[in-house]
Amino acid sequence: MANRHGRYIEPMMSLTVDFYVRLFIRVRNGPSICHRSILNYSSIYQCVDCEAFYNQPLGREITEVHKTDSATGKVKKYKQQGKEGQKDAAVEEEKNDDKVNVRVALPRVTVPSQCTVCDGPLTIGGPIWNKPIHNVDFVKRLMGVVREQKEVKLGTSKRIQGILTGIIDEQPLEDYPLNYDFNFLCSSLKTTNPDKRAFVFAIKQLGYNAIQTYYNSALWKTNAPPEVLYDLFKVYKT
Ligand SMILES: [Zn+2]
Numbered sequence: 001m002a003n004r005h006g007r008y009i010e011p012m013m014s015l016t017v018d019f020y021v022r023l024f025i026r027v028r029n030g031p032s033i034c035h036r037s038i039l040n041y042s043s044i045y046q047c048v049d050c051e052a053f054y055n056q057p058l059g060r061e062i063t064e065v066h067k068t069d070s071a072t073g074k075v076k077k078y079k080q081q082g083k084e085g086q087k088d089a090a091v092e093e094e095k096n097d098d099k100v101n102v103r104v105a106l107p108r109v110t111v112p113s114q115c116t117v118c119d120g121p122l123t124i125g126g127p128i129w130n131k132p133i134h135n136v137d138f139v140k141r142l143m144g145v146v147r148e149q150k151e152v153k154l155g156t157s158k159r160i161q162g163i164l165t166g167i168i169d170e171q172p173l174e175d176y177p178l179n180y181d182f183n184f185l186c187s188s189l190k191t192t193n194p195d196k197r198a199f200v201f202a203i204k205q206l207g208y209n210a211i212q213t214y215y216n217s218a219l220w221k222t223n224a225p226p227e228v229l230y231d232l233f234k235v236y237k238t
Contacts, residue, residue, distance in 0.1 A: 006031040014133040016215045036104055042130040045111045049120030052226030054111040059104050066099040116227045132174040139167050166214020173211050179219040191236040
């Protein structure tokens, strides 16, 4: 909606509490950034058998740096691929003497053709917002205000602080928008629920991370690929 008017949104905090969802966003002017908003969205490919899922960004960012050789005056072009993407739109800026051009390109397919856990077929969902849904600096400032309570006295201060702490704790995985339901994993794999500390230790030993979400103790975010996560759960098979 904001893009139609040459504006874009910046999520400050996105809450799910009890039975409602509440979004706090900042709307900014910036037609050039609007052209890059496709980078904020992904399709989700999910296995119909085991519910493992894969993120497919809808765009790809390419940064071109045009460097001028001070001796010869010749311009050389260097390309860098971003995590996601961009194509027709162009944002240009001068950086020292170098000219930086950021483009949006069509995405490369990053998802497998079938589930990497059980070889099951995948179904497509989305698009979803794939960027961070909180501005953690803002959340930290908010935490300071709630703790001091100079302007207002809140009866639910403790609960608010708990939610804000949870959001701040999730920051290391803020680029991972979705989560796994560990209860579902245990029931589908017929395993016992892993000890939380042992599980986090094991996943970190493998070079990944896992964090419990603040809104549901059974829902966890992780940057581990589905096959790694499922293999870890199979250790707890009874
Ligand atoms: Zn599967």
